[in-house]
Amino acid sequence: MLTKAERTKQFILETAAPLYNEKGISGVNIDDVLAAAKVTKGCLYGHFESKDDLSAQVIDLLLKKVSDKIRMAVYPHKTAKARVFAFMDFYKDPIQTYIPGGCPIFNTAVEADDNHPAVKQKVSAIIRAGQQEITAVLQEGIRNGEFSDKLDPAVFAFKMVAAIEGGVVMCRAMDTVKPMYTLIKSLKSELEQYEP
Numbered sequence: 001m002l003t004k005a006e007r008t009k010q011f012i013l014e015t016a017a018p019l020y021n022e023k024g025i026s027g028v029n030i031d032d033v034l035a036a037a038k039v040t041k042g043c044l045y046g047h048f049e050s051k052d053d054l055s056a057q058v059i060d061l062l063l064k065k066v067s068d069k070i071r072m073a074v075y076p077h078k079t080a081k082a083r084v085f086a087f088m089d090f091y092k093d094p095i096q097t098y099i100p101g102g103c104p105i106f107n108t109a110v111e112a113d114d115n116h117p118a119v120k121q122k123v124s125a126i127i128r129a130g131q132q133e134i135t136a137v138l139q140e141g142i143r144n145g146e147f148s149d150k151l152d153p154a155v156f157a158f159k160m161v162a163a164i165e166g167g168v169v170m171c172r173a174m175d176t177v178k179p180m181y182t183l184i185k186s187l188k189s190e191l192e193q194y195e196p
Contacts, residue, residue, distance in 0.1 A: 009047040012037045012054075013061050020058045022101035024111045025119065028055075059119050062104035063126050069098050070130075080141025084191060087134065088160070088184045093177050094168040102172050105130075106165045131157050151194040160187055 002010065015037040019028050030051055034041060048054040073090045077083045094102065101107060105126055112119035131154070138153035167183045 013058055016058045017062050018100045021062055021099050021104050021107055025055050059108055066104050080137050080146050083137045085188060088187055091164045092180055092184055094171040094180050095177055103168050147194040148196050
């Protein structure tokens with residue numbers, strides 16, 4: 001059971017998470033977090049050393065939340081094909097996302113690229129881990145006969161994630177989900193071409 005202080009800290013992180021995902025690290029200021037969480041500056045700084053500390057912990061929470069949610073969507077499925085399709089379907093609505101503001105992995109990656117090297121390393125680790133997991137699922141599909149060995153798991157995993165993340169950004173900018181449905185349908189059809 002969490003202590004009152006731990007619950008307060010978690011509440012601040014949970015409240016700040018959508019702000020960071022929508023506005024970015026540079027776009028959020030402490031007053032935004034104070035107003036949203038309805039806590040005093042003294043309370044906030046009792047739990048976090050600085051804005052950088054708060055930002056790092058919020059980013060950790062965002063990346064963990066989205067990674068956990070993706071795994072919950074993917075891993076209950078029994079076949080490799082169903083797992084990969086579940087991953088694609090997780091992103092089918094880029095407007096109404098699990099965390100307001102779009103994909104935290106992509107959002108954070110773009111902002112951290114030049115401005116926040118420590119955050120960039122965290123995002124890079126998440127992206128690499130995700131690529132390795134999808135590649136492993138596709139390799140499992142080849143081993144169990146779902147896909148032919150003509151499929152290059154690492155290449156398809158990279159292409160799929162790059163297409164989906166790009167699709168999320170474009171659909172959000174155009175305020176439509178329709179192109180994402182078409183993209184996911186196309187990716188699924190491409191993967192099915194590797195079925196024996």
